[in-house]
Amino acid sequence: MDDRQSKGGKRLFQIGSLLLLAVFTFLALFPFYALLLASFKPVTELLRFGLNLKLQPELLSWDNYRYLFSDAAQKYLTWYKNSVLVTALATLITLFFSSMVGYALAIYQFRGKNVILTLILVMLMVPGEILLLPLFEQTIALGLIDTYWGVILPAAVAPFVVFFFRQYALGLPRELLDAARIDGCSEFGIFFRIMAPLMAPAFGAMGILTALGAWNNFMWPLIVLRSEEMYTLPIGLYGLLTPYGNNYNILISGSVLTILPIIILFLFFQRFFISGMTLGGVKQ
Amino acid sequence: MKNTLEPAPNKTVNPERWKIGNLLFSQKTAPYLFIAPFVLSFLLFFLYPITNSVIMSFQEILPGERTFIGLENYSRLLNDHFYRALYNTTIYTLLTLIILIPIPLVLAVILNSKLTFARNFFKSALFIPALTSTVIAGVIFRLMFGQQDSALMNSLLIQLGFSPLQWTNNAYTAMFLMVALASWKWIGINILYFLAALQSISKDLYEAAAIDGAGPWTQFRRITLPLLKPVTVFVVTISIIGGIRMFEESYIFWGASSPADIGLTLSVYLYQQGFDYFDLGFGAAIGLVILFITLVFNLIQWKFFGLFKKEED
Numbered sequence: 189m190d191d192r193q194s195k196g197g198k199r200l201f202q203i204g205s206l207l208l209l210a211v212f213t214f215l216a217l218f219p220f221y222a223l224l225l226a227s228f229k230p231v232t233e234l235l236r237f238g239l240n241l242k243l244q245p246e247l248l249s250w251d252n253y254r255y256l257f258s259d260a261a262q263k264y265l266t267w268y269k270n271s272v273l274v275t276a277l278a279t280l281i282t283l284f285f286s287s288m289v290g291y292a293l294a295i296y297q298f299r300g301k302n303v304i305l306t307l308i309l310v311m312l313m314v315p316g317e318i319l320l321l322p323l324f325e326q327t328i329a330l331g332l333i334d335t336y337w338g339v340i341l342p343a344a345v346a347p348f349v350v351f352f353f354r355q356y357a358l359g360l361p362r363e364l365l366d367a368a369r370i371d372g373c374s375e376f377g378i379f380f381r382i383m384a385p386l387m388a389p390a391f392g393a394m395g396i397l398t399a400l401g402a403w404n405n406f407m408w409p410l411i412v413l414r415s416e417e418m419y420t421l422p423i424g425l426y427g428l429l430t431p432y433g434n435n436y437n438i439l440i441s442g443s444v445l446t447i448l449p450i451i452i453l454f455l456f457f458q459r460f461f462i463s464g465m466t467l468g469g470v471k472q
Numbered sequence: 473m474k475n476t477l478e479p480a481p482n483k484t485v486n487p488e489r490w491k492i493g494n495l496l497f498s499q500k501t502a503p504y505l506f507i508a509p510f511v512l513s514f515l516l517f518f519l520y521p522i523t524n525s526v527i528m529s530f531q532e533i534l535p536g537e538r539t540f541i542g543l544e545n546y547s548r549l550l551n552d553h554f555y556r557a558l559y560n561t562t563i564y565t566l567l568t569l570i571i572l573i574p575i576p577l578v579l580a581v582i583l584n585s586k587l588t589f590a591r592n593f594f595k596s597a598l599f600i601p602a603l604t605s606t607v608i609a610g611v612i613f614r615l616m617f618g619q620q621d622s623a624l625m626n627s628l629l630i631q632l633g634f635s636p637l638q639w640t641n642n643a644y645t646a647m648f649l650m651v652a653l654a655s656w657k658w659i660g661i662n663i664l665y666f667l668a669a670l671q672s673i674s675k676d677l678y679e680a681a682a683i684d685g686a687g688p689w690t691q692f693r694r695i696t697l698p699l700l701k702p703v704t705v706f707v708v709t710i711s712i713i714g715g716i717r718m719f720e721e722s723y724i725f726w727g728a729s730s731p732a733d734i735g736l737t738l739s740v741y742l743y744q745q746g747f748d749y750f751d752l753g754f755g756a757a758i759g760l761v762i763l764f765i766t767l768v769f770n771l772i773q774w775k776f777f778g779l780f781k782k783e784e785d
Contacts, residue, residue: 197688198587205582206589212579213597216660219612220600222624226615238623239615285509292506296499304507311518315717315766317739318759321746322521322528345513375502404605406720411747422607426724429611440615443608450603458596465661466668 290353565715580666610724
């Protein structure tokens with residue numbers, strides 16, 4: 189791996205690594221190909237023979253996608269709309285509150301600060317399952333069952349996101365604070381007008397990560413959302429998966445259209461995905 | 473008990489200074505207003521439910537009626553379903569650790585080397601599975617591992633001279649499906665963690681080592697591995713938490729009850745008892761077991777990595 193390596197060694201490393209990466213890339217991407225292929229095949233074919241790689245061009249058609257946008261599959265479009273709404277709301281709310289908290293933890297000295305930092309780490313270490321049943325009771329008591337707020341509010345201040353914003357805000361230039369104070373800016377004004385714009389990359393990274401999490405969220409919405417017209421995509425698609433596959437035409441093309449926008453977003457905003465994943469965990 | 477909506481702790485302000493303008497301008501009070509949402513959310517959505525969870529685990533909960541029953545929920549845990557869930561969870565966690573630590577580490581080292589071709593392409597490609605929800609991953613895996621002889625994996629088995637398998641009906645293949653799904657979905661994320669850590673290692677170290685005559689293997693063993701320790705501990709920690717709380721990988725194949733409990737994990741057991749049988753007290757007890765096991769696993773791991781020794785090495 190350094191200059192002193194022999195030419196042959198380098199070549200061997202290159203070929204070996206290329207082979208290894210090719211194998212794992214194939215394993216990573218092949219399932220998507222399988223799904224895509226299935227989405228163009230008639231449901232009857234899938235039910236009888238299972239998914240196979242026979243191309244059979246005469247069988248391939250857009251029928252499943254056409255069905256998805258027909259009146260018969262109206263519920264899929266409703267779930268899509270719900271997912272977009274919940275994802276957008278959850279992301280905005282989480283970013284708003286978590287950035288404020290993270291910023292304050294980085295910028296101000298105040299009593300109780302270390303207690304809060306410790307609490308955040310504790311929250312990260314505790315598996316959410318032990319909260320499930322009491323939170324369920326609470327959601328009922330607050331009248332939030334089968335509502336989007338019931339899905340969104342418990343995660344409105346996400347410890348990981350707070351932690352990430354704190355790490356980012358530690359690097360903000362403090363001189364701006366004093367300058368703004370002299371100019372008569374309130375503390376909130378400083379945050380919203382001066383510091384938040386400087387944290388744009390952090391908002392980008394956490395926005396994408398929170399949106400991805402909300403879009404894919406399964407367990408909690410499964411518990412909170414009760415009526416079919418309130419379902420988000422993962423819950424709706426899961427419901428189609430279980431009852432003996434009689435809805436496979438929506439399920440498979442619907443799965444493709446659920447993941448496709450995310451992959452396109454990822455290819456455009458890779459930088460934010462990657463910094464969102466890594467910064468919080470590693471830089472400590 | 474229900475009244476946890478207390479205001480955030482900013483009571484130190486004098487009454488006459490309680491004007492909104494002052495609050496916003498004061499450097500003393502502003503931080504408390506900033507963190508108020510956290511305090512509120514911590515009390516309402518963390519501290520209160522956790523406390524409640526502990527209390528619930530000692531209660532029998534019927535609609536509108538709670539009775540204190542001491543340790544009965546915990547003694548009820550001593551049954552075959554629970555043992556099976558514990559066994560499955562442990563095996564699953566260990567298998568995911570065995571796969572999801574070394575393989576991503578090696579791939580990250582390869583992706584970090586300048587000699588590797590098309591690094592950015594491979595990095596993105598390997599990450600893409602992490603974007604899918606487990607439900608969609610489950611749709612794909614259920615199709616590929618269909619029961620029919622002509623389904624993808626079975627036809628492959630037949631071609632290789634094996635007999636086809638009923639993938640979702642057998643304990644070994646059930647475990648295989650869950651671990652395969654998790655490995656597929658998480659490998660790219662762990663690669664990213666290792667890659668980020670590798671990129672923060674100074675190049676000077678390798679140059680100095682090369683001058684001292686250290687080959688690539690020695691460099692890897694003496695520089696890369698030790699400097700990767702913090703990120704390894706981090707990745708192992710989150711993998712343990714993720715493994716012990718695993719729910720979705722099982723739930724998408726079998727729902728809350730699988731044949732002969734082959735897919736039963738602690739979280740699925742909790743869900744089944746809590747939400748299908750409405751046995752909230754018993755479910756809460758399972759939740760606390762999950763917490764306890766997570767702590768034990770992580771303490772063992774931290775001890776193994778020497779996290780409790782102060783600055784030796």
